[in-house]
Amino acid sequence: MLCVPNHVALIMDGNGRWAANYGLPRYEGHRRGASVVRKILRIAEKIGVKYVTLYAFSSENFSRPMDEVNFLMKLFEKSLRKYGKKFVKNGVRFRVIGDMSKLPALLQTTICEFSNDTKNFSRFNVTIAINYGARDEIVQAVRNICRDKNIDPDEIDWGFLQKYLYTADLPDPDLIIRTSGELRLSNFLLLQGAYSELFFTKTLWPDFWEREFREAIENYQHRERRMGA
Secondary structure, three states: OOOOOOEEEEEOOOHHHHHHHOOOOHHHHHHHHHHHHHHHHHHHHHHOOOEEEEEEEEHHHHHOOHHHHHHHHHHHHHHHHHHHHHHHHHOEEEEEEOOHHHOOHHHHHHHHHHHHHHOOOOOEEEEEEEEEOHHHHHHHHHHHHHHOOOOOHHHOOHHHHHOOOOOOOOOOOOEEEEOOOOOOOOOOOOOOOOOOEEEEOOOOHHHOOHHHHHHHHHHHHOOOOOOOO
16 A cells, blocks of 8 residues: 655645736735645545645745735634634644744734644644744754753754754654745755655646645655665
């Protein structure tokens, strides 16, 4: 039987280009992209994936026009408020990774609410990366290590460093999928993805449906993971 990846991470790219292709404003691409998230989560859970991490908003995305940023923040809050209740009902663990201090207060409150309400669940795990950047994550981890005066430098290894990352309680991703045809990780899980299998598709995120997701999973299942050996 072919192995299903335990942890799949997705870089959801191409919402703006999708909207432009249809002569629509960018926010319609984001709105459509949000609906795809729900479908992908259902499929992932159905086929046996236990962890899904979604790159929703990078730390660099704050450089976008403010009206677009504000729309995205409201979309995140509205979507979490609506579907967070389903996470609680269905026993799904929800968490956010990234620097939440720069997010709107209402969004922070909503994130904390559903993170706390689902923290004891483990059947299926959904992680959203918001205001996330791998370099920022690493810098913050090093700062926190330096603040601890009782640390022996010789004790620091990968297992030690992991405890200081946003993803401390998550397994490393087995498969990282990026949509839209771009061939880069864009500052996403740079340490955690050291041995992840990568899958790139030209499909824009709003068009990334079940067929495309299953194609990525099947591609992964036919690879030999040697983990550097």
